[in-house]
Amino acid sequence: MGAEIEIRNLTKTFIKDAQRIEVLQGLDLTVSAGESLAVLGVSGAGKSTLIHILGALDHPTSGAVLFDGLDVFQWDEKRMARFRNQSIGFVFQSFNLLPEFTSLENTMMPALVHGFSRREAKERAQIILNDVGLGDRMTHKPGELSGGEQQRAAVARALMMEPDILLADEPTGNLDRSTGIKIEDMLINLNQTKRVTLIVVTHNKSLADRMSRRIGLGDGRIYAIA
Secondary structure (H helix, E strand, O other): OOOOEEEEEEEEEEEEOOEEEEEEEEEEEEEOOOOEEEEEOOOOOOHHHHHHHHOOOOOOOEEEEEEOOEEHHHOOHHHHHHHHHHHEEEEEOOOOOOOOOOHHHHHHHHHHHHOOOHHHHHHHHHHHHHHOOOOOOOOOOHHHOOHHHHHHHHHHHHHOOOOOEEEEEOOOOOOOHHHHHHHHHHHHHHHHHHOOEEEEEOOOHHHHHOOOEEEEEEOOEEEEEO
16 A cells, blocks of 8 residues: 655745745655655745645646656546545545534445445444444444544545555644644554555654654755755
């Protein structure tokens, strides 16, 4: 499991009030299959923009992003959507759970979108929720869960399709220190045992230090961090 990601001369430009804002400027980066990478930088450095492009949620202005040698941005939207659903798991700082659905239903969602039967999706979701420690909270809606429990549910949903790549944008940003460490442990364990390629955008130095590699992003460019 895991996928190699190669970024070649990646740029992203936004137009705001008739002005060009160059958020990413000619980035080159290779992330090996099964590697864990932390992306650090001040707010506004382009970290979230980068991770959205890596997740095929946004398009680069120019350059290429290759997944195991394939340039997904050359595909039509239907094929890209299938790639996102099958190959990439997302964990966001704000959890992004649907408030009207239970933990179980939120976790089932990617499988249902993919075309699994409800029975198949439910069985897989139950296994994953048990794995992340939410076996007794499956019927609870997000508003009935603690912040840490909501993030565990978000991780479960991200793992539903057994992705090759797991992208986490400030996954501990809204959590207290103790709960954040538990989420850190979970992400590290997934990377080490499942060999999922893990990329984490974070301000959390302790989480970054647990990654196999760290890079910084500033002024639209990548710089090395020891």
